[in-house]
Amino acid sequence: MILPIVAYGDPVLRKVGKEIAKDYPNLEEIIVNMRETMKNAQGVGLAAPQIGKEIRLFLIDASPFSENEELDVEERDFLKNFNKTFINPEIIEEEGDEWAFNEGCLSIPNINEEVYRNETIHIEYVDENFEKRKESLNGLAARIFQHEYDHIEGILFTDKLSTLKKRLLKKKLENISKGIVDVDYRMKFPKQKK
DSSP states (O other): OOOOEEOTTOGGGGSOOBOOOTTOTTHHHHHHHHHHHHHHTTOSEEEGGGGTOOBSEEEEEOGGGGGOTTSOHHHHHHHHTOEEEEEEEEEEEEEEEEEEEEEEETTEEEEEEEEEEEEEEEEEEEOTTOOEEEEEEEHHHHHHHHHHHHHHTTOOGGGGSOHHHHHHHHHHHHHHHHTOSOOSSOEEOTTOOO
């Protein structure tokens, strides 16, 4: 089932997610619904807070980036198959130079800005079968993970922008929270007048 994506301004996007156990109610259904919702909105990641759940869960499907000709063949091949569920993830270490990339977010439609993030991360998480995993991610895979991880920490990509950029975006962000935005997927706006 395609769920509405929570828009900027909703308090759930500012909450630190809670760890979940294997017996979390309807977990399998939540993951299926999140995958459908992400695909419908043409996203490459979706975190549980974006569907109104304060839990440490997110999905990534980076396959759309596998078409990017600017990336080397090895990274494109990796991204083509980088389609995973991350439950109770932790970033153990970040390394490498920070680099800028134009990021967007399904909860903040029609706004894209340069965000600096580390090149390489080392992570631990459990998958949808609650098997413990350890991985290292580089480049765009690391960036997407960091963006989604921020969501379960109550952080949005706009928080990483300069004070000037934030001031310039203030009106647009306020309009998004009120539902004054053109978007082609279902959303839930916290300040929309009924």
